[in-house]
Amino acid sequence: MTKFNAWNVIKNGLNGQSYWTRQWRDPEPKSSYDVVIIGGGLHGLATAYYLAKNHNIKNVAVLEKGWIGGGNAGRNTTIVRSNYMMPGNHEFYEHSLKLWENLSHELNYNVMFSQRAHVSLFHSPGAKDSVSRIYNIMRLHGTDAELWDLKTLKKKIPHLNYHNSRFPILGAAVQKRAGNARHDAVAWGYARAADTLGVDILQNCEVTGFTRKNGNIESIQTSRGIIKGKKIGFAVAGNTSVLWQMAELGNLPIESHKLQAFVSEAVKPLLDQVVVYGVGGAHFYISQSDKGSMVFGGDLDWYKSYAQRGNLPMVQDVAEAAMAIFPSLGRIRLLRHWAGVMDMTMDGSFFICKTPISNLYLNAGWNYGGFKASPASGWYFADLIANESPHNYVQNHNLERFEKGINIDERGAGPDPKLHG
Amino acid sequence: MIRINCPYCGERDHSEFSYGGDATINYPSLDASEKEWTEAIFFRKNIKGFQFETWHHSNGCRMWLVVERSTVTHEIKSVKPCHPDLQKVVKNNK
Numbered sequence: 198m199t200k201f202n203a204w205n206v207i208k209n210g211l212n213g214q215s216y217w218t219r220q221w222r223d224p225e226p227k228s229s230y231d232v233v234i235i236g237g238g239l240h241g242l243a244t245a246y247y248l249a250k251n252h253n254i255k256n257v258a259v260l261e262k263g264w265i266g267g268g269n270a271g272r273n274t275t276i277v278r279s280n281y282m283m284p285g286n287h288e289f290y291e292h293s294l295k296l297w298e299n300l301s302h303e304l305n306y307n308v309m310f311s312q313r314a315h316v317s318l319f320h321s322p323g324a325k326d327s328v329s330r331i332y333n334i335m336r337l338h339g340t341d342a343e344l345w346d347l348k349t350l351k352k353k354i355p356h357l358n359y360h361n362s363r364f365p366i367l368g369a370a371v372q373k374r375a376g377n378a379r380h381d382a383v384a385w386g387y388a389r390a391a392d393t394l395g396v397d398i399l400q401n402c403e404v405t406g407f408t409r410k411n412g413n414i415e416s417i418q419t420s421r422g423i424i425k426g427k428k429i430g431f432a433v434a435g436n437t438s439v440l441w442q443m444a445e446l447g448n449l450p451i452e453s454h455k456l457q458a459f460v461s462e463a464v465k466p467l468l469d470q471v472v473v474y475g476v477g478g479a480h481f482y483i484s485q486s487d488k489g490s491m492v493f494g495g496d497l498d499w500y501k502s503y504a505q506r507g508n509l510p511m512v513q514d515v516a517e518a519a520m521a522i523f524p525s526l527g528r529i530r531l532l533r534h535w536a537g538v539m540d541m542t543m544d545g546s547f548f549i550c551k552t553p554i555s556n557l558y559l560n561a562g563w564n565y566g567g568f569k570a571s572p573a574s575g576w577y578f579a580d581l582i583a584n585e586s587p588h589n590y591v592q593n594h595n596l597e598r599f600e601k602g603i604n605i606d607e608r609g610a611g612p613d614p615k616l617h618g
Numbered sequence: 619m620i621r622i623n624c625p626y627c628g629e630r631d632h633s634e635f636s637y638g639g640d641a642t643i644n645y646p647s648l649d650a651s652e653k654e655w656t657e658a659i660f661f662r663k664n665i666k667g668f669q670f671e672t673w674h675h676s677n678g679c680r681m682w683l684v685v686e687r688s689t690v691t692h693e694i695k696s697v698k699p700c701h702p703d704l705q706k707v708v709k710n711n712k
Contacts, residue, residue, distance in 0.1 A: 438664035448661035452639070453689070500620075500637035503666045503689050509619055510633040543660045599660040600652055612659050615637065 198393050201305050220385060221265075221392035226399050226421050230258045232582055233417060233426030235404055235440065237261025238270045239380075240560055240567065241432035242387035242398075243575020244582070246304075249394035251576070252583035257396045258426070259388075260419060262403035266384040269434050269567060272505070272537030274458050274482060274494045276471050277569040278315045278375035280342065282334040283605050286546060288590045291340050293573030294374060300572060306386030308378045309487060315375035316345070316354065317473040318522070320364040324476070328370040335372075345369045354470065356525050364476045364521070377471060377484050377492075380568065387575070407444050413556045414444065428582055430558045432574075435503065435538025437561040446553060450543040450599055451562055452614040454497045455536040457507035459515060461529045463489030474522040480618055481518035491529060493519065497539065497615055507536035539564060545617030546605035549578050550587065550595035558582050559596070564617050620687075623697050625708045626679045638672030641684045641700075666690060672700060 199205055199218045209216050232248055234241045237259045248254045277297050279290035301308050319325045325344075332342035346368050351359065359366055388398055399421060406418040416425045431440055435453040468491070471484040483493035495515035498508050512534065519526050542548070542562035547570065552559050560578045563570060577591050587595070593603055599612075610616035620632035640662055646654040663669070666689055673683045682700035687693070699705050 436666075438662075439666050442663075448657070448663055450660040450662070452662055452664050453666075500632070501639075501664075501669075501671065501689055502692065504692060508632075510631075600656040613639065 198389065201307075220389045221398055224397045224399070226258065226402065226419070226424050227397065228423075229425035230397070230427070231256040232428045232430065233257070233424060234259045234430045234432055235417070236432035236434070237265050237388075237398060237400065238268050238432065238434060238567075239384055239387065239571035240434075240563070240574045240578070241430075242384060242391055243571050244430060244432060244560065244578045245396040245398075245575075246387050246391040246394070247575045247579035248583060249391060249396055252579060254583060255395035257391075258424065259391070259396060259398050260402045260404060260417070260424070261398070261400045262420075264400050265388050265398065266381050269537040269539075270380060270384040272458060272535050273380055273568040274484070274492050275377040275380045275486075275568060276315065276375075276482060276484065277310065277378055278372055278471075279340055279569070280315065280317070280331065280335060280370070280372050280375070281607060282331045283546070283607055285590055285593055286605060286607065287335060287338050287340065289573050289577070290570065291338065292576070292590070293570055294340075296572035296576065297378065297569070298374070300378075300383070300386070304386035304390040306382060306389060308382045308386050310378040311376045311487075312374050313376040313484070314470045315372045315473070316350075316470045317370045317475075318350075318357075318366050318368075319370065320367060320476045322367070325367060332370050332372075341372060341374050343371050343373070345371050354468070354472065356467070356523070357472070358522050358524050361521060375471065379487075383568075383571065387571075404440065404443070409445075412554065414554055426556075428556050428558065430560060430578060430582055432560040432578070434540045434561065434563060434567060437540050437559070444554065444557065449561075450596065451540050452501050453503050453538050454500075454541045454615055455502045455504060455507060456494065456497050456539050456565060457511055457515070457534055457536045458492070458494045459512075459534040460486070460532050461491040461493075461526075462532050464491070464529065465489065467491070467525075472522070474518060479514070479518040479521065481515060481522065483519070483523065490532065491526065496618055497541070498536070499615060501615075503538055505536055505538060507534060539567075541614035541617060543599060543612040543614060544604035544606040545608055545610065546594060547574070548594055548596060549574065549581055549591045551581070552596075620692050620694065622673060622683070622685060622694065624675050624678060624681075624683065625697060625699055626681055627675065630675075630678060632673075634675060634677040635673045635683075636676045638674055638682065641670040641672045668695060
């Protein structure tokens with residue numbers, strides 16, 4: 198694999214770009230591995246990378262039923278932030294943000310991480326108090342957080358709708374180190390870096406069944422043959438329940454819902470930040486990609502679904518929210534929209550934990566927030582698989598927390614997965 | 619758009635309804651163990667395929683319905699009133 202550096206760019210520039218090697222190998226599956234990660238999304242690839250990098254476990258396979266970047270890795274709005282307040286969550290997401298800050302160097306791949314600020318608007322004194330509390334908790338834990346008053350906000354983003362009399366903008370809660378990144382590049386970067394360390398990335402390799410022996414999973418039946426794994430990790434987002442039942446493990450505190458993302462035609466530079474607007478039943482977040490497209494999204498489609506396509510009422514809902522806050526987008530045309538299947542949990546927080554099967558580990562329940570979490574998710578999931586015990590930050594992110602009554606519910610929305618947006 | 623054939627009002631767009639959730643949960647008795655209650659409140663089959671689920675006709679007759687719907691294709695096989703006694707009434711009136 199050719200390293201990306203100035204010398205290689207010049208050399209290949211003079212040689213008609215003919216010496217670049219492929220980004221990752223396309224190996225045949227071996228019969229057995231030390232660790233098999235099921236799911237070649239950002240979380241699975243990051244896990245494989247950190248297993249090899251941090252724990253020197255290099256005999257690892259990542260099984261992907263489709264192709265790298267074809268699932269939720271390519272179906273998100275690319276927002277990276279760490280504005281969480283619950284114990285465990287804020288340390289975890291802050292660590293993720295720190296990993297993002299060095300990710301391009303770490304992977305030798307430009308993930309185009311842009312710390313352009315995450316600006317969350319508030320529209321009432323109550324909302325200001327509520328968000329101030331969360332952002333003060335963040336500050337107490339060393340995460341950057343600040344409030345912008347109306348004057349600052351108008352100077353920074355002059356073209357918001359400041360004349361909305363129903364929901365007047367009073368200011369914004371801002372995390373300046375937050376921003377966004379290029380989602381494909383993150384998937385490719387992790388795949389390439391993991392492959393360089395010896396990880397086998399097996400695409401078009403769908404899991405069809407498990408063979409159990411002495412309570413453990415001995416081997417995995419796949420569309421590319423039988424693969425043995427000493428340890429097995431699930432990192433399959435919306436399809437977790439399907440695999441869980443394939444392993445005869447029963448029910449999970451997860452429902453699969455779909456979330457849409459939208460991309461408009463490219464326009465000249467219009468928006469320097471990630472802006473979030475959430476009020477009166479609306480939920481809307483928007484940023485501008487480096488190509489110039491407006492990238493935005495809204496709520497879930499509000500009913501359980503495994504279909505990777507969105508419904509039209511939500512398109513209308515998101516368009517209405519866009520017009521309420523950014524009237525200047527009125528004439529912009531939508532290029533694409535698609536839906537990803539989210540693993541929504543009963544308290545809105547994730548699982549990085551052991552399972553009833555001793556050689557099986559679970560990484561799931563990322564709700565809306567899987568993209569930003571992927572580096573830390575890989576980091577702590579690899580740590581769990583290698584060391585057999587969860588790191589302090591994720592010690593309560595397990596399946597037993599509901600029975601113990603230590604739900605990690607940021608929103609306080611209760612046990613209804615679709616409400617944890 | 620999913621079209622739901624409400625037994626009281628007729629066929630309507632799904633945007634008139636609110637999704638409830640799994641219609642097959644049996645809540646245990648009040649003195650059941652914490653494990654049973656945890657299972658009923660927090661754990662789901664999360665079926666990929668046809669499932670029974672509740673919908674509320676919140677912008678219509680405001681009745682709760684049990685819908686048999688595929689979570690993959692969104693095809694609907696049946697729509698019935700939630701309450702078994704009302705199922706009989708609706709049946710007798712047709």
